Amino acid sequence: MNPSGRGGKKMGVWQVVNPRWEEVGLTEEEYKRIMEILGREPNDLELGMYGLMWSEHCSYKHSKLHLRLFPTEGECVLQGPGENAGVVDIGDGMAVAFRLESHNHPSAIEPYQGAATGIGGIVRDILTMGARPIALLDSLRFGKLDDERTRYLFGGVVSGISGYGNCLGLPTVGGEVYFDDCYRGNPLVNVMCIGLMEKGRIVKGRASGVGNAVMVVGAKTGRDGIHGASLLASREFDEKSEEMRPAVQVGDPFMEKLLVESCLELVETDWVVGVNDLGAAGLTSACSETAGRAGSGMEVDVALVPRREEGMTPYEVMLSESQERMLVIIKKGKEKEVEKTFSKWGLDSAVIGRVTGDGMLTILENGRQVASVPAASLSHQAPVYNRERRRPAYLDQITRLSVEDLPVPREAGEVLRRLLASPNLGSREWIWRQYDYMVRTNTVVYPGADAAVLRVKGTGKGLAVTTDGNSRYCYLDPRTGGAIAVAEAARNVVCTGAKPLAITNCLNFGNPERPEVLWQFREVIEGMSTAARALGTPVTGGNVSFYNETFGTAIYPTPVVGMLGLLKDISRRVTPGFKEVGDVIILLGETREELGGTEYLKVVHGIVGGRPPEMDLNLEVRVQKVCLEAMERGWVKSAHDVSDGGLAVALAECCFWAEPGAAGCEVTLETGIRPDAVLFGESQSRVILTVKEDDLSSLLAMARSMEVAAGVLGRVVDGRLSVGLVTTGGTGKKSTRRVLMDEPTQELYKIWRNALPEKMK
Amino acid sequence: MRFGVIVLPGSNCDVDCYHVVKEVLKEPVDYVWHQEDNLDRYDCIMIPGGFSYGDYLRVGAIAKFSPAVRAVEEFAARGKPVLGICNGFQILLEMGLLPGAMLHNESLEFRCEFVHLRVENNQTPFTKKYRKGQVIRVPIAHGEGNYYADEDTLARLEEGRQVVFRYSDPEGRLSPDSNPNGSVHHIAGICNEAGNILGMMPHPERCAEEILGSTDGRLVFESLRSWWEENGGVAGG
The missing domain is CATH 3.90.650.10 (PurM-like C-terminal domain)
Incomplete structure (x- = not known):
């Protein structure tokens, strides 16, 4: 960060120093817009927060318009796009939350931790909805295996998924992997999680009710992963990418397991107002999104956030992407009970602030104000x-x-x-035998089949899940390729005897600032939308991953479709x-x-x-x-x-x-x-x-x-x-x-x- | 016959053990929180699979200090049956209730697959409904299941007929291909001298229902009930 502002710094001779906005990955236009919103120059912390929240990764600024083409409504949809995960009704008073997300760039730099924390993130997304995570699937793309680095990446990603998922006690039941030269410098790691819950128990990521407590629960906050979202995920790869290794977070699956169990105990109570994952962009994202969705404000004091390290600045606390943490909004007066729930599992929990009614996200440090910006301007007005x-x-x-x-x-x-x-x-057995695909004793059709089938205990029903996407087709004709991805995923589910219900997706593309890439993106979405309409499978959410390029060469357009199907009678599988x-x-x-x-x-x-x-x-x-x-x-x-x-x-x-x-x-x-x-x-x-x-x-x-x-x-x-x-x-x-x-x-x-x-x- | 399933931070198969007792065996069962130190009300204790305390130090090394696990020692001393599966087996080894130790799988990879086991001793509370020499199909799911013990210990185990299950091929032969992790003497499960503590790496709770592809593990639980009835217990109580 250059605290002196824009322009050059005098050191004997004039030296070129990057403008302030470039330091946080924004454009000059975007910087001007921030000044309009605030009516003044942002301070460093505020600018850092905008840099994160207005990054492509968090704001979807290049994709949002096009994503509106997706059909999102259907009889079974209880929650469409906009929350941490989509939710569909499967009858018998039960619902399924599911989502697919990418962790491409971290995995390209540090394959084990990149893949592991990718799982951690998607599991928390499902958890925030109040659902018990029950299964994982992975869609992977790598270069050709005759390349040594590719073998290292592939092996590392598979061990990362195995290490984290197995320890968490979540079966990895399916997925796919393809090898093609176009992914050599930029492999893809897309992870899908599905969760089960009672229909009436959906929790949302909303911070409503003035005076309600804002709490951080789970792991302590450290200096890891700062700028993961803005600089790592929203840029192409070049010779500097290796330097980004510290921006990759480190996962602790045991902590995540405790977080899952304790949060599920918490959502059984009536104390919870809202829950949000602390993932990409950390507290900045979770605070502004929960306040932004509810139209409220929030005041938090960074000094109250449990830390792993001493001497962290407000900037570091607000931008840290330390894993295995959640933000929970709790009814006023119930803070002590919440602390008890988490301490039973040996986890930290701390009240860090309150919901306010002024629409501002105000950050304090020991009571002294260090930032104050309209919450929704970060989360919803990029x-x-x-x-x-x-x-x-x-x-x-x-x-x-x-x-x-x-x-x-x-x-x-x-x-x-x-x-x-x-x-x-x-055969993909070499991969999936490293995953515990049976734990929780629900997996009835194992990995390798067209789709995995999980029983829903106590109902006689089954869930069929699969991921699909042929990027070579999309490279040759993105519209047709997009349609095929949806149709084939549905066909896979049908082959198990299940009726396709709904889809989630992850759209992996190159740099959207290049017109050719954005054209591919739009065409793929058109194709997917047409197919989703024809097959009656609405899109309940998903994820966009742009900037999958190495030295200016983009990967094939790679949409991955995650499909959920329902077997009314699992004995008919x-x-x-x-x-x-x-x-x-x-x-x-x-x-x-x-x-x-x-x-x-x-x-x-x-x-x-x-x-x-x-x-x-x-x-x-x-x-x-x-x-x-x-x-x-x-x-x-x-x-x-x-x-x-x-x-x-x-x-x-x-x-x-x-x-x-x-x-x-x-x-x-x-x-x-x-x-x-x-x-x-x-x-x-x-x-x-x-x-x-x-x-x-x-x-x-x-x-x-x-x-x-x-x-x-x-x-x-x-x-x-x-x-x-x-x-x-x-x-x-x-x-x-x-x-x-x-x-x-x-x-x-x-x-x-x-x-x-x-x-x- | 009341079962207790110990829940440690990081236990994963606690739900599966609970399910199999409640829904398949149809006997009463409780989760036993790791802070609990009184196991008096139970007729059998199960230590389930998982990654207790993350298993970051050494598998089972921290779990052995938890109050519930400590209470298992006294519970077993009274002759009541204790079944440790996967991580539960590793914990029993760490506690010294069973001899030997676990190494990383020879492949150095986590391995999840169905394997064949040969029943070596059907005179235990856990195996009395199997035939001696019977070959059963049971899944494994572990990264550290490569059982090791020194020669003297192995000799004692073999002599005392404490090796209960061995990895074998479908015909019951001990071919090198049928040993999924490198365990000495193909050992998949052992019991103590008294025969009331069984540790096994394979998961019988994962193959006790037709829908899961094998029911071969069910007899472990049915054996326990049958043994208990013979020793004065009343089923369904």
């Missing part, structure tokens, strides 16, 4: 930008792909082996593995000649290009409806979404997850298109189902009545994955069956299972 958007020029080049020029590989079995060995398609020899394998949906953006194109032909698969939302809705109805009638023995790697990879997965003695299939594909497109193309809205012979005709009739293509692929066998092709010409004449591949399941399984361990040796 500037909102509608910057220029421009379609990137690369799209003209890259989407051109003449499939005719691509040779069809002779050995389809060999291609399948290569795809299964790709870290993007191989469906899993992807084949169940019994002789069962009939059916493909719902249409296979088109679509190779653009596929993993096959990348792995085998070394091309990232073409157009992503077409997304016909009307068809998608019908396919999902057929699936769910067939499941409700008890016809479906297994169901698996066809996605990355296409039909061949999906069939292989059904074999890998099969019941003992049913690990194979004999399939015949009848088609007029290229064999590689049939086997490895990624046409959307397709699901592999198996049924008993007896139920086949009913299922086919139902699909027909809903205008969904349903073809019999073959039968479940044991031990071999065998695929044959019958080509149909324009005249309808069929060729004889030609064997495309015939592979022992066990050999394929080994390749698939070793895909990640092989690289991480």
